[in-house]
Amino acid sequence: MRDAMRPVIAPDGGTAAVQGVMIDVTARKEIDARLRERAEELTRLATALERSNKELDAFAYAASHDLRAPLRGIANLAQWIEEDMHGSLTEGTREMLALMRSRMHRMEALIDGILEYSRAGRVHHRPDKVSVGRLVRDVVDLLAPESATVWVQSGLPDVLTERLPLQQVFHNLIGNALKHGGEGVQVDVRARDADAFWEFRVEDDGPGIAPEFHDRVWGIFQTLEPRDKVEGAGIGLSLVKKLVESQGGRVWIESMAGAGATFAFLWRKTASPAEGE
Ligand SMILES: Nc1ncnc2c1ncn2[C@@H]1O[C@H](COP(=O)(O)OP(=O)(O)OP(=O)(O)O)[C@@H](O)[C@H]1O
Ligand SMILES: [Mg+2]
Structure with missing residues (x-):
C-alpha cells in the first residue's frame, strides 16, 4: 500500500481533517520483483553459457593438440613401410598407401581446423x-x-x-x-x-x-x-x-x-x- 496524506486546514488554522489517497501497489511490486528475478536468471545463464563455451574451447584445444602426435606417428610409420618395401609393392598397395597418406593429411587439416577454431576470438590484441x-x-x-x-x-x-x-x-x-x-x-x-x-x-x-x-x-x-x-x-x-x-x-x-x-x-x-x- 502506498498512501499520500495531507491535512485539511480549518478556517481557524487548526487541522480539521486529514485527506488521503491510498494506492494498492502490490501488483506493481510483484511485477518488479519478477522482472528482477528474470534479469538475474538471464545474467546467471549468460555467465554459465560463457563458461561452458570457454570449457568447450579448452577441450577442443587440448583434444586436437593431443591428437596430432599419434597421427604424425602413423604417417611416419606408413612412410617407412613404403620405403622398406620399395620395389616389392604392387600397384594396388602403392595406391592404398597414397590414399592412406591423403586421408591422414585430411585428418591433420581437420585437427588444425579445430585448433584454429578453438583459438579464434579468444585472444584479443591491441587494435x-x-x-x-x-x-x-x-x-x-x-x-x-x-x-x-x-x-x-x-x-x-x-x-x-x-x-x-x-x-x-x-x-x-x-x-x-x-x-x-x-x-x-x-x-x-x-x-x-x-x-x-x-x-x-x-x-x-x-x-x-x-x-x-x-x-x-x-x-x-x-x-x-x-x-x-x-x-x-x-x-x-x-x-x-x-x-x-x-x-x-x-x-x-x-x-x-x-x-x-x-x-x-x-x-x-x-x-x-x-x-x-
Ligand atoms: N562462395 C561460395 N560459393 C559456393 N559455395 C560455397 C561458397 N562458400 C562456401 N560454400 C559452401 O559452404 C561450405 C562450407 O564452407 P567452409 O568455408 O566452411 O568450408 P570449406 O571451404 O569446404 O573448407 P575449409 O574452409 O575448411 O577449407 C563449402 O564446403 C561449400 O560447399
Ligand atoms: Mg572455406
Whole structure:
C-alpha cells in the first residue's frame, strides 16, 4: 500500500481533517520483483553459457593438440613401410598407401581446423589502424588465384581494429569464392557505410548456395560437396562466424542456387573499448 496524506486546514488554522489517497501497489511490486528475478536468471545463464563455451574451447584445444602426435606417428610409420618395401609393392598397395597418406593429411587439416577454431576470438590484441584495401590485396596475393579475377573496390576504408581476425575473415571468404566458385570465377570485394559499422561484401558469380543450405554452411565440418570432390575441412565459415561475432558484428549470405554467392559482414569502424585488452 502506498498512501499520500495531507491535512485539511480549518478556517481557524487548526487541522480539521486529514485527506488521503491510498494506492494498492502490490501488483506493481510483484511485477518488479519478477522482472528482477528474470534479469538475474538471464545474467546467471549468460555467465554459465560463457563458461561452458570457454570449457568447450579448452577441450577442443587440448583434444586436437593431443591428437596430432599419434597421427604424425602413423604417417611416419606408413612412410617407412613404403620405403622398406620399395620395389616389392604392387600397384594396388602403392595406391592404398597414397590414399592412406591423403586421408591422414585430411585428418591433420581437420585437427588444425579445430585448433584454429578453438583459438579464434579468444585472444584479443591491441587494435591497429588497418587499411582494408591493403589487407585485402595482401590476402589476394597470398591466395594467388590462377584462373579467377578478384576486383577490389578502390577507396576501401581504414578501420581501427585487430588486424588478424579481419584478415582471417577475408582470407576465408575470398578463398571460398575462389575454391567453390569454379573456373574463371569473378570476385568483387566492396564496402558500404552502415553507421557504427562497415558492411563488407565478397561477391562471386559462381554456382551460389541454395537458400535451404544457408544455415548449414556455418556449422563446423559442414561442406556441401563431398570432400573427395572439393577438398575442404568445412572450418572456414564457422571460423568466420565466430570471429565476426566476437568483434560484435554479424555475417550473412545472399545467394540463390546458380546465381553466385555474396557473403556480407558487419565490422565495427572502431573496436569497442571492451576489445583489444
Ligand atoms: N562462395 C561460395 N560459393 C559456393 N559455395 C560455397 C561458397 N562458400 C562456401 N560454400 C559452401 O559452404 C561450405 C562450407 O564452407 P567452409 O568455408 O566452411 O568450408 P570449406 O571451404 O569446404 O573448407 P575449409 O574452409 O575448411 O577449407 C563449402 O564446403 C561449400 O560447399
Ligand atoms: Mg572455406
